[in-house]
Amino acid sequence: ALSFGEVQSSPWFSLFLAIVFSILALTGTGLVRIDLSRLRVLPRFEKGGIVFAFSMGALSALVAGSCVAPALIAVLFLTADMVSAGNILGYAVPFLFAIGMALPWPFLGCGFKVLPKPGIWMKKVNFAISLCIAALAVWYFVSAYQGFVSADKKQDEKSESLNVITATPETFLDVISSVKGNIFIDCWATWCKNCTEMERTTLKNKDVVSKLAQYTVIKLNATDFKSFQAIN
Numbered sequence: 001a002l003s004f005g006e007v008q009s010s011p012w013f014s015l016f017l018a019i020v021f022s023i024l025a026l027t028g029t030g031l032v033r034i035d036l037s038r039l040r041v042l043p044r045f046e047k048g049g050i051v052f053a054f055s056m057g058a059l060s061a062l063v064a065g066s067c068v069a070p071a072l073i074a075v076l077f078l079t080a081d082m083v084s085a086g087n088i089l090g091y092a093v094p095f096l097f098a099i100g101m102a103l104p105w106p107f108l109g110c111g112f113k114v115l116p117k118p119g120i121w122m123k124k125v126n127f128a129i130s131l132c133i134a135a136l137a138v139w140y141f142v143s144a145y146q147g148f149v150s151a152d153k154k155q156d157e158k159s160e161s162l163n164v165i166t167a168t169p170e171t172f173l174d175v176i177s178s179v180k181g182n183i184f185i186d187c188w189a190t191w192c193k194n195c196t197e198m199e200r201t202t203l204k205n206k207d208v209v210s211k212l213a214q215y216t217v218i219k220l221n222a223t224d225f226k227s228f229q230a231i232n
Contacts, residue, residue: 011147014140021137028130072097146200162209164217169227172220184215189223 026032075097082090167175176183186203188195202208222228 011144014144014147018137018140018144021133021140025130025134025137028126028133068101147196162212162217163215164219166219166221168221169224169231172218172231175218179216179218182215184212184217185220186217187220187222187228189221189225191223 023032075093079090079093082093165175165179176185188199203212220228
C-alpha cells in the first residue's frame with residue numbers, strides 16, 4: 001500500500017493518467033479510433049481452452065483482489081472498532097459488504113432482457129461520458145503540474161518564516177533532545193499525497209504560519225514506515 005501511495009503521489013504518475021484519460025476521451029468522441037478486435041483470441045474449450053479459461057479467471061481474481069483489498073481492509077478495521085466498542089452489529093459489517101458486492105449481479109443478469117434498444121441516444125451518452133473522462137484528464141494534468149512545481153522547491157523553502165529542522169527516524173531522538181522550547185512535529189512521506197497537499201495549502205496559510213512561529217518545527221521523514229514505527 002505504501003509503494004502504491006508513493007507511485008500515486010508522483011507527478012509522473014498523474015501525467016501518465018492524464019494522457020491515458022485524454023486518449024480515452026478522444027476515443028469516446030470518435031476523434032481517435034482504437035480497434036483491438038483483431039487482437040481478440042477466441043478460446044476453444046478443449047484441453048488448452050480450459051487452461052486458458054482457468055488462467056484468465058485467476059488473473060481476473062488477482063486484478064480484482066488488488067482493487068477490493070483497500071475497501072475490505074477498511075471494512076475489517078471498522079468491524080474491529082465496532083466490536084471493541086461493544087457494538088455487536090459490527091459482526092454484520094463484512095456480511096453486508098459481501099452482499100453489496102454480490103447483489104448487483106443477479107439484477108444485471110435479469111436486466112439484459114429489459115435493456116433499452118440501441119439508437120442515436122447511445123452516441124449522446126458516449127459523448128457525455130467522454131466529457132467526464134476529459135474532465136478527469138484535466139484534473140490529472142493540473143495535479144501533475146502542481147507536483148512538478150512543488151518538486152522543484154526544497155522542503156525548507158515552503159515555510160521560510162518558520163524555524164524548521166529536518167529529521168529522519170534515525171536522527172529524530174538526537175534532534176528532539178537538542179531543541180529547547182515548544183516543538184511541533186510534522187511527519188511526512190514521499191508516498192503521502194495529503195502531505196504534499198498540506199505543504200501547498202495548509203502550511204502556507206498565514207494563520208497557521210503565525211501559530212507555528214511559536215514552535216520549532218521538526219519535519220520528520222516517515223517514508224521508511226518500519227523505521228518510523230521503531231521510534232520509541
